[in-house]
Amino acid sequence: xxxxxxxxxxxxxxxxxxxxxxxxxxxxxxxxxxxxxxxxxxxxxxxxxxxxxxxxxxxxxxxxxxxxxxxxxxxxxxxxxxxxxxxxxxxxxxxxxxxxxxxxxxxxxxxxxxxxxxxxxxxxxxxxxxxxxxxxxxxxxxxxxxxxxxxxxxxxxxxxxxxxxxxxxxxxxxxxxxxxxxxxxxxxxxxxxxxxxxxxxxxxxxxxxxxxxxxxxxxxxxxxxxxxxxxxxxxxxxxxxxxxxxxxxxxxxxxxxxxxxxxx
Amino acid sequence: xxxxxxxxxxxxxxxxxxxxxxxxxxxxxxxxxxxxxxxxxxxxxxxxxxxxxxxxxxxxxxxxxxxxxxxxxxxxxxxxxxxxxxxxxxxxxxxxxxxxxxxxxxxxxxxxxxxxxxxxxxxxxxxxxxxxxxxxxxxxxxxxxxxxxxxxxxxxxxxxxxxxxxxxxxxxxxxxxxxxxxxxxxxxxxxxxxxxxxxxxxxxxxxxxxxxxxxxxxxxxxxxxxxxxxxxxxxxxxxxxxxxxxxxxxxxxxxxxxxxxxxxxxxxxxxxxxxxxxxxxxxxxxxxxxxxxxxxxxxxxxxxxxxxxxxxxxxxxxxxxxxxxxxxxxxxxx
Numbered sequence: 039x040x041x042x043x044x045x046x047x048x049x050x051x052x053x054x055x056x057x058x059x060x061x062x063x064x065x066x067x068x069x070x071x072x073x074x075x076x077x078x079x080x081x082x083x084x085x086x087x088x089x090x091x092x093x094x095x096x097x098x099x100x101x102x103x104x105x106x107x108x109x110x111x112x113x114x115x116x117x118x119x120x121x122x123x124x125x126x127x128x129x130x131x132x133x134x135x136x137x138x139x140x141x142x143x144x145x146x147x148x149x150x151x152x153x154x155x156x157x158x159x160x161x162x163x164x165x166x167x168x169x170x171x172x173x174x175x176x177x178x179x180x181x182x183x184x185x186x187x188x189x190x191x192x193x194x195x196x197x198x199x200x201x202x203x204x205x206x207x208x209x210x211x212x213x214x215x216x217x218x219x220x221x222x223x224x225x226x227x228x229x230x231x232x233x234x235x236x237x238x239x240x241x242x243x244x245x246x247x248x249x250x251x252x253x254x255x256x257x258x259x260x261x262x263x264x265x266x267x268x269x270x271x272x273x274x275x276x277x278x279x280x281x282x283x284x285x286x287x288x289x290x291x292x293x294x295x296x297x298x299x300x301x302x
Numbered sequence: 303x304x305x306x307x308x309x310x311x312x313x314x315x316x317x318x319x320x321x322x323x324x325x326x327x328x329x330x331x332x333x334x335x336x337x338x339x340x341x342x343x344x345x346x347x348x349x350x351x352x353x354x355x356x357x358x359x360x361x362x363x364x365x366x367x368x369x370x371x372x373x374x375x376x377x378x379x380x381x382x383x384x385x386x387x388x389x390x391x392x393x394x395x396x397x398x399x400x401x402x403x404x405x406x407x408x409x410x411x412x413x414x415x416x417x418x419x420x421x422x423x424x425x426x427x428x429x430x431x432x433x434x435x436x437x438x439x440x441x442x443x444x445x446x447x448x449x450x451x452x453x454x455x456x457x458x459x460x461x462x463x464x465x466x467x468x469x470x471x472x473x474x475x476x477x478x479x480x481x482x483x484x485x486x487x488x489x490x491x492x493x494x495x496x497x498x499x500x501x502x503x504x505x506x507x508x509x510x511x512x513x514x515x516x517x518x519x520x521x522x523x524x525x526x527x528x529x530x531x532x533x534x535x536x537x538x539x540x541x542x543x544x545x546x547x548x549x550x551x552x553x554x555x556x557x558x559x560x561x562x563x564x565x566x567x568x569x570x571x572x573x574x575x576x577x578x579x580x581x582x583x584x585x586x587x588x589x590x591x592x593x594x595x596x597x598x599x600x601x602x603x604x605x606x607x608x609x610x611x612x613x614x615x616x617x618x619x620x621x622x623x624x625x626x627x628x629x630x631x632x633x634x635x636x
Contacts, residue, residue, distance in 0.1 A: 046428035054416040057457075130412045132377045134429060135400040295379055 047141055048148030055152040062156065069110065069161055076102040077169050091234055097260050100172040101231055103165040104256045107158050108187065109228040113195040115146040119202030120211045132294070139199060139290055146195045175261035182268045186255035189275040194251055196282035197222075203286060206293035227253030233262065247278040305388065307481055307513040308374065310349035312383035315369050317341045343369045345537035346383070353480070354511040356503070358524035358545070360626065361534035367517045370534070371483050374515070375405055387481055401430065404479035406470045408486035413458045419469050420454040423476060430477035437476070444472040447502050464495040471499060475506055481513045488523055500526045521626060533629055541629050548629075554594035557618040558602060559587045563611040571605040578602065 055062075080102060084095040093101075119142055122128040131138050165171055174180035201218050205211040223229060225248035232243055232253045243249045254271045257263040263271055321337045344366040351357055361367050372378040373385055376392030376399045385392055392399040405412070413422040427437045445451055448468040453461060461469065467487060474482055484503070488496045504527055507514050516527060524531060524545070531548055533541035541548070558578075562568060568588050570580070577597045581589040592602060599617045606612065 040431065043428045043431065046425055050414065050417060050421065050425050053421070054414075057416055127410060129372065129377045130405075130407060130410050132396065133375055133400055133403065133405050133412070135397050135431075136429060137397070 043136060044140055044144035047144040048151070051145040051148030052152040055149055055156070066157055066161070069106065069157065070164060072106055073103060073161065073165055073169065076106065093231065093233075093262070096170060096172055097262075098231075099169055101256055101260050101262075103162075103169060103171050104259060105228050105252050107161065108190060108252050108255060109223075109226075110153060110157060111150050111191045111194055112222070113146050113191075113198045114149065115142040115195050116198035116200070116202030116211075117215065118142055118145070119199060120205040120215070123202075123205045139287060142199065142202075143195060146198075147191075150191060150195075172260070174259050176265075178265065179258055179261060179268070182272065183255055183259040186258050186272055186275060189272065189279055190251050190255050193247065193275065193279050193282060196279065196286055197247065197251075199286050200282060200289070203289050203293060206290075206296075222248055222251060225249065226251035227256070231257065231262065233257075247282070250275040250278050305353070306350050306386075307353040307355065307388060308349060308351040308515075309386045310347055310374070310383065313344055313347040313349075313370065313373060313380050313385060314342070314382040315344040315366075315373060315378065316381050317343055343537055344373070347534075347537075347539055349532070349539075349542075351513060351515070353513055354507065355530055356507055356514040356528045357516065358528035358531045359515055359517045359534065360519075360521075360524065360531065362630075365534045366537040367534055368485060371405075371485055371515065371517065375403060375483055376400070401477070402480045403483065404474035404477065404481075405483040406467075406474045406485065406487045407483075408489055411458065411466065411470065413466075413469055413473055415459050416457060418455050418457050419450070419461070422458060422469070422473065426473055426476050432477050436478075440476060440478065441472075444475070447505065448472055448498060464491050467491060467499065468495065471502060475512070478510055479512065481515070482507075484514065484516045484518075486518055487516070488518060488520055496520070496522070503527050533626065535630060556592055556594050556599060557581070558590045558592065558599070558606070559616050559618060560590070560606060560610070560612060561587050561614040563613050566611040569609045571609045573605050574602060 077099065080095065080098050083090060084098070088094065090098065119128075119138075122131055128138070131141070134141075162171070174183060197218070201211055201215055204214060208214070225232075225243050225246060227249060228251075232240055232249055235243075243253075250271075254263065254275060258268055258271065317340070318338045319341050320332070321339050323331060347366075347370060359367055359370070369378065373380050374387065374392060376396040379393045387399055388402060390399045390402070392403075413419065414425060417425070423441060426432075427434075432440075445454070448471065450468060450472060453465050453469060456465075458466065458469070471484075471487060474484070487503075488499055491499070500523060503514060503516075506512060514527070516523060518524060529545055531541065531543065531545050532539055560568070570578075574592075574597060578590040578592040581591055583589050590602070590606075603615065603617075606615070
């Protein structure tokens, strides 16, 4: 695989993102608002308590801030693919000397890189100044957090791509993608830590890939997943990434053989 | 043995079309039971195209042109038959094939919507792994021939149709492909830009020996760019020959256009019955088709003028367009 062309695609995506200033400020504003809503929500919950399910307010706020940040990295590769399929642009893409999934992945990682520098970092500063974010519990937790975040971001893109590939079969994946959004928001732990849910729910999410998206990395950071649990959790993440990577490719290869390209 | 640029044998493509009854009732019924109808878009095509040939691939809408091109490009998988482009099976070795072909698909852009033209080209250079100095040489040449200079820093989405099509064409040839598919590259463009585009295709193809497959509804494109014509009708090839041969076949066809004095009616002289055919037309004039060999223009005019009160008349030598229309009617087989 020639990496150069994929890097060029990623860089080009970063440039494209730079071009949309209005959209950038709008999304910065909406995430800032979401941060403050979370802040006041948890303040209210902790009104007469020092902890909820064994979690202190400062830990909960740290979790909420990091989860919100990570939730921004859900990715749009699948939506892009669905759009290409629905509007026939996929025909042009298939004429190019690259693997379409790799191209979308490269563009998505480019987009996420620009999101990180342009949105995540400044928002993190805002959060630290006005809400308060605890430092990581240990150096080991901090480095494991970094690894875990990368895996989570990759997994998010792959899950998104899976939904995109399905539009080869259904043409309109809008319903599916709404469902995907909802399931991920709840089951990834983007709203509240999974430990706040009932036991049966936690058991189910143990066997599903969604916890790897947000809960695992953030819980590693806050120390909810303790030292002994860190590496097994990361291995599970790695397993999900590998599984989705292979599955999406197979499904794509199969779809391209079967499919009718629309239009013309 | 010289290698063929494109070799196609017994190519077939079928589409499954979902059928449903009209109206809400039909829509609801379709949720539970699905009926499919098989439509055969391409019904067994054979093609041998030499390197450097410029082929006009024409036919009515729905004749199967785009379907064939998509199979040649590797985007669609044939249901039967084989395709080889310089020895490569386009669908099985899609990426390998992608390196040696270029394409313009009429309405769809292959440039990158959000970034300026120059950066689109740079990105294509990376994607096709074109060496930098070769790329520089090509781009400089294209910029001059297609007058791209003022467009280079404009984002693609802000280009007009004519500007965009010139950039599309440049993009399709940037990596010096061996085969280029052009699906209606001149649709909706004004005469000047059409001329520029035709001249560009000719020049590049001559310089690099690029094989060009061109589909269009504009016969002028075919006449000025191509040296071979393939006519497709309902999924079958009904004509495949040099463009000169096509012209010679119908060389003797003429049309006489007659305008009569007001109030008078047309009488066909008995002497010419059977030699001319009155064409149905929506225009005011009376149009008679005849073969120059069977009756000379002079003789026909003399007969007509003798029997009618003629105000004006003219003899028309048919253009490419008429030749093709004639082909569909008579169905001269290859």
